[in-house]
Amino acid sequence: MPCRFWGGPERQTVQAARILRDRGACEVSFAVIPHREAKVADNPLVVGARAEGFEAEPLALARGYDLLEGARRLRAIAARLRPDVVCTVGYKADLLALGLRGRGAPRVLAVARGWTGEDLKVRLFEWADRRTLRWHDGVVVVSEAQRAAVRACGVSEARIFHVPNAIDLDRMPPPVPRARLLAELGLDVSARLVGAVGRLSPEKGQRSLVEAFAAVARADPRAALVLVGDGPDEATVRAEVAARGLGDRARLLGLRRDGAQLIGALDVLALPSRTEGLPNVVLEAFAYGTPVVASAVGGVPELVLDGETGWLVPPGRPDALARALLEALARPEEAGARATRARARLLSRFTAERQADAWLEAFAAVTGAAATGAAAGA
Secondary structure (H helix, E strand, O other): OEEEEOOOHHHHHHHHHHHHHHOOOEEEEEEEOOOOOOOOOOOOHHHHHOOOOOOOEEEEOOOOOOOHHHHHHHHHHHHHOOOOOOEOOOHHHHHHHHHHHOOOOOOOEEEOOOOOOHHHHHHHHHHHHHHHHHHHEEEEEEHHHHHHHHHHOOOOHHHHEEEEEOHHHHHOOOOOOOHHHHHHHHHOOOOOEEEEEEOOOOHHHHHHHHHHHHHHHHHHHOOOEEEEOOOOOHHHHHHHHHEEEEEEEOOEEOOOOOOHHHHOOEEEEEEOOOOOOOOOOHHHHHHHHEEEEEEEEOHHHHHEOOOEEEEEEEOOOOOHHHHHHHHHHHHHHHHHHHHHHOOOOOOOOOEEEHHHHHHHHHHHHHHHOOOEEEEEEE
8 A cells, every 4th residue: 555644445445444443353463655755653554554563565666667677566565464355546556466366376455545636647547457357366445436446447337346435533633622723723712614635636626615715714714724734735835815805814824743632623614626436534523423524425424414424515616615514503503413413423333333244245245255364465
């Protein structure tokens, strides 16, 4: 598995591995592809996996996209660990695992969370990924929307396994106290907080959110915007905030370790993305009881049922996003009712225990037997 930061895919992977291990269902090791500019020892996934007691072996490449060398190193790791199943997360890991062939090779389950197309380099590798997915033993998808996308890549239905993202409620940290966050931001207790938590990247749509919030700010003098995260679009987002005169109404907090916990202090979580798999931030908002306004992309409509568990808007439509945000702020009782139904939906469909069951079914399907051996997440 490649890793540049401790994000949703990393947290989901370690969470599932921990629950499977604690059940005694399988042994898990990690092969981590660190970002070439980072120290291996400081890699967030290496640190996170080792903190949970897992072996985490760096699969460092001399050049970031030396796939032949990476495949050779992955084969060496597989020969030493002798796993029954190798799970690959991300296009780079998928491509490296194409080298796991031959007698005695482990089964390969590629995890397709979605494709971002964030720049030309990524689009080229995602193009290659989509055209080679069918060569793996199976593909795990996090949403029904992604199942359709994987079928379109030529993967047969029998080799697609639905393992949605999930929340381990027993391990959820408490939310940041609202009063503490307001004091940190220098805001009055009457402020209404609209927030987004995630990487600042074009496909995440924060510029659309800033445009939408400009209309919200004009209509509601109590509203304030909180953006948590960093990324390649940070300078552009800051420029958009300045251009729209929102300097005193918007706060960019950067990347924070308590980013998920901040969701619990918001009045509304906004998800303005252009593309998504099954977003962790929405599940976290459901868990904390925070109302959600989100773009109807990817697997989001499988979580946010418009009018029932939140508000859905078309992607790339700041006007529609602004209207939904204003309605959520103006109708707190309705927003609370939708948040209550959202939490019930989380408890019925998206718990970590149900996720672990789905993983075991996928392992059993590709191995032809109950999954009791070692699974190495690459």
